[in-house]
Amino acid sequence: MLVLQRLVDAGNSVIVIEHNLDVLAEADWLVDLGPEGGSGGGRVVAQGPPEKVVRGRSHTARALRQFLAARALTPAE
Numbered sequence: 594m595l596v597l598q599r600l601v602d603a604g605n606s607v608i609v610i611e612h613n614l615d616v617l618a619e620a621d622w623l624v625d626l627g628p629e630g631g632s633g634g635g636r637v638v639a640q641g642p643p644e645k646v647v648r649g650r651s652h653t654a655r656a657l658r659q660f661l662a663a664r665a666l667t668p669a670e
Contacts, residue, residue: 594615597609597616614656617657618657618660618661618664620642622640622641623640623641623642623646623653624637624639624640625638625651627652627653628652639651639654643661
């Protein structure tokens with residue numbers, strides 16, 4: 594994650610294809626493709642900052658919403 598943030602801080606645009614919720618939660622902008630994988634996908638079902646995407650009904654929205662809620666309950670180290 595630190596490497597990606599360093600690239601952004603240096604003024605670069607970074608595009609990443611990722612399923613890791615830690616990475617998704619820190620993104621500036623998400624493009625969620627679906628509604629399913631493979632032949633059932635390929636359409637944009639949501640886009641925007643993570644805070645907007647979690648309000649949707651996609652698989653990504655549900656998983657990210659649960660992840661962020663659990664992270665909010667975990668005390669900072």
